[in-house]
Amino acid sequence: MEYVIEMLNIRKEFGTFVANDNITLQLRKGEIHALLGENGAGKSTLMNVLFGLYQPEGGEIRVRGEKVNIENPNIANELGIGMVHQHFMLVEKFTVTENIILGSEPRSGLTVDRATARKKVMDISEQYGLRIDPDAKIEDISVGMQQRVEILKTLYRGAEILIFDEPTAVLTPQEIQELIQIMKRLIEEGKSIILITHKLKEIMQVADRCTVIRRGRYIGTVEVDETVNEDSLAEMMVGREVNFDAEYSKANPQQVVLDVQQLVVKDSRGLKVVEGLDLQIRSGEILGIAGIDGNGQTELIEALSGLKKPEAGKILLNGKDVTGFTPRKVTESGVGHIPQDRHKHGLVLDYSIRDNMVLQTYYKEPFSKRGLMNYKAVAEKAKALIEKFDVRTPSIDVPARALSGGNQQKAIIAREVDRSPDLLIAAQPTRGLDVGAIEFIHEQLIKEREKGRAVLLISFELEEILHVSDRIAVLYEGKIVGIRDPKETTEQELGFLMAGGKRGEETV
Amino acid sequence: MNKLAYNRLLIPLLSILMGLLVGAIVMLIGGYNPVQGFSSLFSGMVGSPYAIGETLRAAAPLIFSGLAVAFAFRTGLFNIGVEGQVLIGWVAAVYVGINFDLPMFIHLPLALLAAMFAAALWAFVPGFLKAKFHVHEVITSIMMNYIALYTTNAILRSVIGVTNERTEDIKDSASLASPMLQELTTFSRLHWGILIAVLAAIVYYYILQRTTLGYELRAVGFNKHASQYAGMSVNRNIILSFVISGMFAGLAGAMEGLGTFNGMTLSASFTGVGFDGIAVALLGANTAVGVFLAAILFAGLNIGGLAMQLGANIPSELVKVIIAAIVIFVASGYALNYVIEKLKGNRKKGVEKK
Ligand SMILES: Nc1ncnc2c1ncn2[C@@H]1O[C@H](COP(=O)(O)OP(=O)(O)OP(=O)(O)O)[C@@H](O)[C@H]1O
Numbered sequence: 001m002e003y004v005i006e007m008l009n010i011r012k013e014f015g016t017f018v019a020n021d022n023i024t025l026q027l028r029k030g031e032i033h034a035l036l037g038e039n040g041a042g043k044s045t046l047m048n049v050l051f052g053l054y055q056p057e058g059g060e061i062r063v064r065g066e067k068v069n070i071e072n073p074n075i076a077n078e079l080g081i082g083m084v085h086q087h088f089m090l091v092e093k094f095t096v097t098e099n100i101i102l103g104s105e106p107r108s109g110l111t112v113d114r115a116t117a118r119k120k121v122m123d124i125s126e127q128y129g130l131r132i133d134p135d136a137k138i139e140d141i142s143v144g145m146q147q148r149v150e151i152l153k154t155l156y157r158g159a160e161i162l163i164f165d166e167p168t169a170v171l172t173p174q175e176i177q178e179l180i181q182i183m184k185r186l187i188e189e190g191k192s193i194i195l196i197t198h199k200l201k202e203i204m205q206v207a208d209r210c211t212v213i214r215r216g217r218y219i220g221t222v223e224v225d226e227t228v229n230e231d232s233l234a235e236m237m238v239g240r241e242v243n244f245d246a247e248y249s250k251a252n253p254q255q256v257v258l259d260v261q262q263l264v265v266k267d268s269r270g271l272k273v274v275e276g277l278d279l280q281i282r283s284g285e286i287l288g289i290a291g292i293d294g295n296g297q298t299e300l301i302e303a304l305s306g307l308k309k310p311e312a313g314k315i316l317l318n319g320k321d322v323t324g325f326t327p328r329k330v331t332e333s334g335v336g337h338i339p340q341d342r343h344k345h346g347l348v349l350d351y352s353i354r355d356n357m358v359l360q361t362y363y364k365e366p367f368s369k370r371g372l373m374n375y376k377a378v379a380e381k382a383k384a385l386i387e388k389f390d391v392r393t394p395s396i397d398v399p400a401r402a403l404s405g406g407n408q409q410k411a412i413i414a415r416e417v418d419r420s421p422d423l424l425i426a427a428q429p430t431r432g433l434d435v436g437a438i439e440f441i442h443e444q445l446i447k448e449r450e451k452g453r454a455v456l457l458i459s460f461e462l463e464e465i466l467h468v469s470d471r472i473a474v475l476y477e478g479k480i481v482g483i484r485d486p487k488e489t490t491e492q493e494l495g496f497l498m499a500g501g502k503r504g505e506e507t508v
Numbered sequence: 509m510n511k512l513a514y515n516r517l518l519i520p521l522l523s524i525l526m527g528l529l530v531g532a533i534v535m536l537i538g539g540y541n542p543v544q545g546f547s548s549l550f551s552g553m554v555g556s557p558y559a560i561g562e563t564l565r566a567a568a569p570l571i572f573s574g575l576a577v578a579f580a581f582r583t584g585l586f587n588i589g590v591e592g593q594v595l596i597g598w599v600a601a602v603y604v605g606i607n608f609d610l611p612m613f614i615h616l617p618l619a620l621l622a623a624m625f626a627a628a629l630w631a632f633v634p635g636f637l638k639a640k641f642h643v644h645e646v647i648t649s650i651m652m653n654y655i656a657l658y659t660t661n662a663i664l665r666s667v668i669g670v671t672n673e674r675t676e677d678i679k680d681s682a683s684l685a686s687p688m689l690q691e692l693t694t695f696s697r698l699h700w701g702i703l704i705a706v707l708a709a710i711v712y713y714y715i716l717q718r719t720t721l722g723y724e725l726r727a728v729g730f731n732k733h734a735s736q737y738a739g740m741s742v743n744r745n746i747i748l749s750f751v752i753s754g755m756f757a758g759l760a761g762a763m764e765g766l767g768t769f770n771g772m773t774l775s776a777s778f779t780g781v782g783f784d785g786i787a788v789a790l791l792g793a794n795t796a797v798g799v800f801l802a803a804i805l806f807a808g809l810n811i812g813g814l815a816m817q818l819g820a821n822i823p824s825e826l827v828k829v830i831i832a833a834i835v836i837f838v839a840s841g842y843a844l845n846y847v848i849e850k851l852k853g854n855r856k857k858g859v860e861k862k
């Protein structure tokens with residue numbers, strides 16, 4: 001069998017912490033090879049080694065049979081290895097085209113040949129069906145679009161071996177299907193792919209083989225065929241059986257906690273994207289919002305959390321008018337928020353995990369007294385939270401940046417859930433989490449509900465919405481166009497409503 | 509993490525060495541003897557009690573201006589206006605020093621407070637403009653420097669009054685001068701300011717690392733989006749950061765007015781104390797200890813340069829070359845880091861081959 005990539009007995013240490021301990025991964029030409037493991041298992045680390053971002057402490061790498069020393073990403077590029085990172089590496093102020101060509105710009109004389117660059121980018125984007133606006137600035141486009149830019153970046157550099165680090169975590173279901181088509185097309189053209197994903201369904205759907213690692217150790221590689229299924233993969237990954245369809249207790253909704261009336265919010269370009277939205281959530285229930293990205297989810301959250309002043313309408317919290325409150329006042333009125341973009345809004349990456357755990361409460365006792373921080377109390381809190389939420393980190397003193405993506409997410413959830421706010425806004429709370437962690441987070445949301453809190457769950461994954469919500473509100477073009485009982489609706493019906501379909505047309 | 513701390517020390521130290529090396533090369537090109545040059549430079553820096561006294565004297569204002577720049581930087585802001593804030597602090601201190609008649613334990617603190625307050629007010633402007641109208645602080649704070657220069661001269665002429673381009677001396681009760689320190693250093697101009705600078709460095713550390721305000725300021729500096737999400741007021745922090753930075757800058761001016769010069773002279777150009785603060789903060793990696801040591805080094809080089817001119821006949825401007833080279837090396841620390849990694853990588857490969 002011909003291997004394009006062989007990573008043999010790779011070892012990577014961070015200080016005394018061993019992130020990769022003797023891991024072997026062999027990639028055949030023309031295959032999609034899944035890399036599976038819990039949050040913090042060492043998947044991204046292994047791929048960063050392959051891409052030349054980290055130097056391994058042991059083991060060897062062979063590309064097309066030849067032993068190589070990948071000292072930096074440039075060498076990886078030259079070897080035809082491209083990587084789409086878990087957290088994008090784009091220049092916010094640059095346009096899509098500029099980001100794609102950055103570092104290998106076509107030149108005419110001393111200047112960048114923009115016209116050629118743009119054309120080439122458009123050609124590739126066409127070839128693989130990756131629609132983009134070449135002139136938009138990165139900061140203005142959605143996460144899904146940003147990912148396309150990342151993929152185009154590698155294709156533009158002529159990558160033959162593509163590493164996808166959790167590409168689907170940030171995508172909507174439609175986008176995921178598109179990406180899967182793209183990956184299949186890439187394979188047809190003789191490229192080889194390493195795919196990291198926590199979604200077992202995707203592995204079953206596209207992967208030829210799957211390598212599993214656990215806590216930095218190599219567990220095994222299996223052919224993805226009839227002999228494996230989601231359960232067996234999960235078991236291999238976690239080391240025990242995973243319960244996929246836990247049954248939750250029945251909701252017992254009480255008084256109204258959040259009452260949104262005729263809310264109107266504009267987006268950053270000044271367009272009204274929330275237009276007369278009405279919504280009520282009661283204590284003791286989880287309300288899921290289903291909707292296609294861009295139908296006002298972001299702006300609704302921003303208005304609810306005080307980041308954006310609504311143009312019109314009212315937000316009542318426990319009967320109190322909180323419209324136009326500052327984020328601090330909203331927080332103090334009893335709102336917690338798990339933001340969608342964990343790096344931009346959820347964490348101060350350069351702060352230690354310890355310091356990140358009190359980002360909203362640092363000024364309150366016992367963390368702060370008479371203007372002075374009590375870092376001992378902060379450390380105790382952080383330790384307790386990390387323990388309780390199984391955030392895997394070498395210590396509480398490492399910068400949040402050093403945690404694996406899933407563990408960063410768990411840290412944020414720990415912080416927000418721990419405050420047990422009257423209203424918990426959870427935007428894509430399980431994005432990037434492994435199946436075990438997802439289950440755990442869902443349990444936490446249910447527990448909050450049982451304590452009599454109100455939970456607003458926003459997710460692009462209908463499965464998740466259907467699984468944990470007590471009621472489902474469908475958001476379309478800035479309005480709630482329907483409320484459904486998860487027990488009496490289907491993904492089809494929700495999808496239909498999300499696309500703007502009206503009741504009664506369904507049978508057509 | 510240990511590696512990080514190690515690099516944080518290694519880069520400044522390497523930069524200093526390489527800066528000195530550049531100095532040596534320039535000496536050679538100029539036909540001077542580097543051995544002789546450096547020996548008189550170093551003896552001028554620290555070779556005698558007098559040299560040490562003068563070095564510390566010159567370091568005091570640099571410590572303050574370095575802390576001012578560093579403070580803003582730690583909170584994500586560029587305060588290029590330290591130079592102007594130094595001038596404003598200086599003139600305010602001198603005004604109080606001349607125009608009040610009070611017992612020392614009130615007069616001196618009052619003069620220092622005046623310097624802090626006036627400079628803070630001056631720094632408030634770019635902070636406010638940034639917070640309120642998103643005007644970039646670099647532009648406004650540079651412009652405030654020019655306004656400060658001419659305003660200071662105007663105040664000296666029309667409010668405080670000058671004879672022969674200079675104000676009268678400040679009252680003894682507002683002076684930082686210390687006969688004891690002077691005697692100890694065989695009559696350098698060393699004054700109590702250096703002790704206040706030590707105190708300031710401690711306060712700097714304390715504010716940033718121990719107070720709730722510091723937690724907030726640093727958070728905003730690292731990630732203003734997340735800070736805003738968490739309920740912090742980014743605008744308030746921008747203004748506060750500038751005001752505190754300005755207070756440090758004002759004290760730098762007070763060092764000159766109440767310590768070294770006992771007054772103020774009309775000037776057509778900037779003092780350079782504020783601009784040097786940028787280099788000091790850079791070399792000191794924006795930490796209290798780092799700024800303190802960097803200020804002493806730069807001050808020492810400046811003082812030693814004069815001795816070098818006398819002792820080895822090398823123009824004292826050469827010191828500026830050395831300082832500039834050090835700054836360039838530190839600023840390109842990233843590149844330097846790359847070289848270090850490269851060297852280490854090669855060494856490792858060598859081991860592997862065996
Ligand atoms: N730069 C670093 N310094 C210290 N520890 C690190 C660093 N990078 C990663 N780690 C640690 O190594 C472990 C593996 O991290 P890695 O990012 O590879 O996990 P992962 O398998 O990609 O997880 P996820 O699914 O959550 O993305 C984690 O425990 C993480 O805390």
Ligand SMILES: [Mg+2]
Binds near residue numbers: 045405
């Ligand atoms: Mg990862």
